[in-house]
Each structure stands twice: as structure tokens, then as C-alpha cells.
Amino acid sequence: MATGTAEMPKLGDETSYRNYFKQSPMLLILVALAAVFTVFVDNFVSYANFANMARLFAPLLILAIGMTIVFIAGGIDLSVGSTASMASVVCALVIQHTGIVALGFAAGVGTGLLIGAINGAVIAFFRLPALVFTLAMLLTVRATALLMTGGYSVGKLPLSVLAFGRGSFLAIPNLLWVSIAVLLLAALFLARSRRGREIYLVGTSERAATFNALRVTSTKFIAYLVCGGCAGLAGVTIVARLGSGGPVVGDNLLLSGIAAVVLGGTSIHGGEGTVFKTLIGTQIVILLEKGLNLFGLSFYDQAIVMGAVIVAGASFSAWMHRRQSTR
Known part of the structure; x- marks a missing residue:
């Protein structure tokens, strides 16, 4: 049981960065979403x-x-x-x-x-x-x-x-x-x-x-x-x-x-x-709600994308947790 937050990795320590992202796997998805909206949405x-x-x-x-x-x-x-x-x-x-x-x-x-x-x-x-x-x-x-x-x-x-x-x-x-x-x-x-x-x-x-x-x-x-x-x-x-x-x-x-x-x-x-x-x-x-809105998707399309991301993200987090527990 982890009661604390993940310690920030030291610069140049690849192992520390790998462990940090394992403890916060959704951080990778956050970075990916920010990159996608930056490239494809005007004035984002x-x-x-x-x-x-x-x-x-x-x-x-x-x-x-x-x-x-x-x-x-x-x-x-x-x-x-x-x-x-x-x-x-x-x-x-x-x-x-x-x-x-x-x-x-x-x-x-x-x-x-x-x-x-x-x-x-x-x-x-x-x-x-x-x-x-x-x-x-x-x-x-x-x-x-x-x-x-x-x-x-x-x-x-x-x-x-x-x-x-x-x-x-x-x-x-x-x-x-x-x-x-x-x-x-x-x-x-x-x-x-x-x-x-x-x-x-x-x-x-x-x-x-x-x-x-x-x-x-x-x-x-x-x-x-x-x-x-x-x-x-x-x-x-x-x-x-x-x-x-x-x-x-x-x-x-x-x-x-x-x-x-x-x-x-x-x-x-x-x-x-x-x-x-x-x-x-x-x-x-917030990135999803604002980015999809600026992208021009309707409310119903946004709801579908949001639901898919929630399921995918929760499944990914659960998979990472099981993998770490097994190891």
C-alpha cells in the first residue's frame, strides 16, 4: 500500500524515470493528449x-x-x-x-x-x-x-x-x-x-x-x-x-x-x-473536454470519446498495477 507520492527522478537517471512513470502511468497519456491537441487544434x-x-x-x-x-x-x-x-x-x-x-x-x-x-x-x-x-x-x-x-x-x-x-x-x-x-x-x-x-x-x-x-x-x-x-x-x-x-x-x-x-x-x-x-x-x-470542444466535436461525440478514454485509461492503470504486484 502506497501512502506517499512518487519521488521525482533525478536528472539523467533513466531507472528513476522508468519507476516514476510506472507509479504514474497516466502521466504518459496526459503528455500524449497535450501533444495531440497542440498539433491538431488551432489556438490551443x-x-x-x-x-x-x-x-x-x-x-x-x-x-x-x-x-x-x-x-x-x-x-x-x-x-x-x-x-x-x-x-x-x-x-x-x-x-x-x-x-x-x-x-x-x-x-x-x-x-x-x-x-x-x-x-x-x-x-x-x-x-x-x-x-x-x-x-x-x-x-x-x-x-x-x-x-x-x-x-x-x-x-x-x-x-x-x-x-x-x-x-x-x-x-x-x-x-x-x-x-x-x-x-x-x-x-x-x-x-x-x-x-x-x-x-x-x-x-x-x-x-x-x-x-x-x-x-x-x-x-x-x-x-x-x-x-x-x-x-x-x-x-x-x-x-x-x-x-x-x-x-x-x-x-x-x-x-x-x-x-x-x-x-x-x-x-x-x-x-x-x-x-x-x-x-x-x-x-x-479537462484537456479532453476543452480539446474536443475546440476540435469541433459535438456533445455526443465528446461523450463517446470521453467514455472510451476512461475505460482505456482505467484498464491501463489496472494492468500496470497487476504487473507491478506480480513482479
């Missing part, structure tokens, strides 16, 4: 395109990081997309009624934490199946958001919201800085904290973790709590990017988030994965 390599991709990339990466932690713990959360939508609605409503942007952002993240706490409490303490309960939460949260807004977006927010969401610092979009901060905090949490190590152990074997007197119940609760918080923050970044919130703005994030986590190589059976691998998976998803 431009600051405007990269800045746009970075703003799309930020909410997906933040949400996928939360999903990664739940996957490592041996769980699943199907409610993350609806949670992001609900968080965007609450965030936008609070800003609209108070005019305080920071309060709205905090309310959005708090909404995600609340939904994550409900998921974690029911799944960890009452032992309801995660697949069933989070599916029920997906429907409940989505319906609640639609009732709160009447099915419409919540806009007319202060210009400072868009100024932050579309602004940059040191030529890097602000939202990308936020996602990088979340990535580093999550990596430190998983690799350096006792609770992070327990998440790996619980995901590897919940029964063995129980016999070794680990805090299984509270560990699973924290995994879902963090996942909900990440989904809430993803919803807040959507508000900052669009200047509005809506009851369905996060719906596409669920499938894209699962794709990013699986393509990154995190095991759906638990106990294995890192947020840095999810970073690679997220880059692949």
Missing part, C-alpha cells in the same frame, strides 16, 4: 485558453480531491455534484441578501460540510450502504436546491465576486491558486497525519483496522466530512467564476470527478491512491 496553446482551462480545472480538482479521500477510505459519495450546486445556491443567496462576499463563501463551504457530516454520520455510525444513501442525498439535495430557487439561477452579485473569480495573481488565475492550496493541504493530511494514515488502513481492510483498535467509525466520518467540504468549496469557486449560483451547476462534476479519480489510479476498492495522481486525472479530463 494560448494564455487565454490555458486561463480558461484553469478556471474550469479548479472546481473539478477540489471536488475530485474530496472524492479521492472517500475512495481511499473504501467509500463512495454520489451526492458531491448536488452538494456543489446547493453550496453555490446558498453562497449566492447569502451574498445577494447581505452584500458580504466572504460571508457567502463561508456559507457555501459550511453547506458542503453539513451535507458531508450527514453522509458521514449515517454511513459510519448507522452503517447504511454508502452507494444507496449518497444516491438518496443526491436526489434530496438537488430537489431542495430547485425548490429554493424555483429552478432559476441566483445572480446579480457584486462585481467583486467576478473580479476574484476571473482575476489572476502572478499571471496565474486566482481559482487555480485556491485549488493548489487544497491539493497541498490534502496531501499533507493523508501523508503526515495519523488520521490520514488511518484512512488508508481502513480502506485496505476495515475488519483488520477494527481488530487493531483503529478509529474506524470516526475515520470514515471525517472522510465524508472532508469530501462534503471540498464539494462545498467547489460550488463556491463556480459562483466566483460565473458570478451566479444555480441548482444544477454542479451536476456534471459528479461523473467528471469520478473519471478524474479513476484515471488518476485511485483504487475504487479503497486503500490506495494519492491526490497527486488525481491531479493528473483531472488534467486529462
Whole structure:
């Protein structure tokens, strides 16, 4: 079980490079996709395109990081997309009624934490199946958001919201800085904290973790709590990017988030994965979505290509994992 990230190879050390790519096989696919789109798609390599991709990339990466932690713990959360939508609605409503942007952002993240706490409490303490309960939460949260807004977006927010969401610092979009901060905090949490190590152990074997007197119940609760918080923050970044919130703005994030986590190589059976691998998976998803769109493919053609790449990438990662395990 690998609980850390792959060490960067030393310059000129071919063996180290070979081992690094074995631990992150999807990195080769990421490089190949970037090369293909650079050659065949006009204006793909431009600051405007990269800045746009970075703003799309930020909410997906933040949400996928939360999903990664739940996957490592041996769980699943199907409610993350609806949670992001609900968080965007609450965030936008609070800003609209108070005019305080920071309060709205905090309310959005708090909404995600609340939904994550409900998921974690029911799944960890009452032992309801995660697949069933989070599916029920997906429907409940989505319906609640639609009732709160009447099915419409919540806009007319202060210009400072868009100024932050579309602004940059040191030529890097602000939202990308936020996602990088979340990535580093999550990596430190998983690799350096006792609770992070327990998440790996619980995901590897919940029964063995129980016999070794680990805090299984509270560990699973924290995994879902963090996942909900990440989904809430993803919803807040959507508000900052669009200047509005809506009851369905996060719906596409669920499938894209699962794709990013699986393509990154995190095991759906638990106990294995890192947020840095999810970073690679997220880059692949965004590259595909943006590159195929610029290439001129229709939505349905893009869905077919995306599905084929997900299956191929997941199969390749599984094959590499089995090969390394055999050796």
C-alpha cells in the first residue's frame, strides 16, 4: 500500500524515470493528449485558453480531491455534484441578501460540510450502504436546491465576486491558486497525519483496522466530512467564476470527478491512491473536454470519446498495477 507520492527522478537517471512513470502511468497519456491537441487544434496553446482551462480545472480538482479521500477510505459519495450546486445556491443567496462576499463563501463551504457530516454520520455510525444513501442525498439535495430557487439561477452579485473569480495573481488565475492550496493541504493530511494514515488502513481492510483498535467509525466520518467540504468549496469557486449560483451547476462534476479519480489510479476498492495522481486525472479530463470542444466535436461525440478514454485509461492503470504486484 502506497501512502506517499512518487519521488521525482533525478536528472539523467533513466531507472528513476522508468519507476516514476510506472507509479504514474497516466502521466504518459496526459503528455500524449497535450501533444495531440497542440498539433491538431488551432489556438490551443494560448494564455487565454490555458486561463480558461484553469478556471474550469479548479472546481473539478477540489471536488475530485474530496472524492479521492472517500475512495481511499473504501467509500463512495454520489451526492458531491448536488452538494456543489446547493453550496453555490446558498453562497449566492447569502451574498445577494447581505452584500458580504466572504460571508457567502463561508456559507457555501459550511453547506458542503453539513451535507458531508450527514453522509458521514449515517454511513459510519448507522452503517447504511454508502452507494444507496449518497444516491438518496443526491436526489434530496438537488430537489431542495430547485425548490429554493424555483429552478432559476441566483445572480446579480457584486462585481467583486467576478473580479476574484476571473482575476489572476502572478499571471496565474486566482481559482487555480485556491485549488493548489487544497491539493497541498490534502496531501499533507493523508501523508503526515495519523488520521490520514488511518484512512488508508481502513480502506485496505476495515475488519483488520477494527481488530487493531483503529478509529474506524470516526475515520470514515471525517472522510465524508472532508469530501462534503471540498464539494462545498467547489460550488463556491463556480459562483466566483460565473458570478451566479444555480441548482444544477454542479451536476456534471459528479461523473467528471469520478473519471478524474479513476484515471488518476485511485483504487475504487479503497486503500490506495494519492491526490497527486488525481491531479493528473483531472488534467486529462479537462484537456479532453476543452480539446474536443475546440476540435469541433459535438456533445455526443465528446461523450463517446470521453467514455472510451476512461475505460482505456482505467484498464491501463489496472494492468500496470497487476504487473507491478506480480513482479
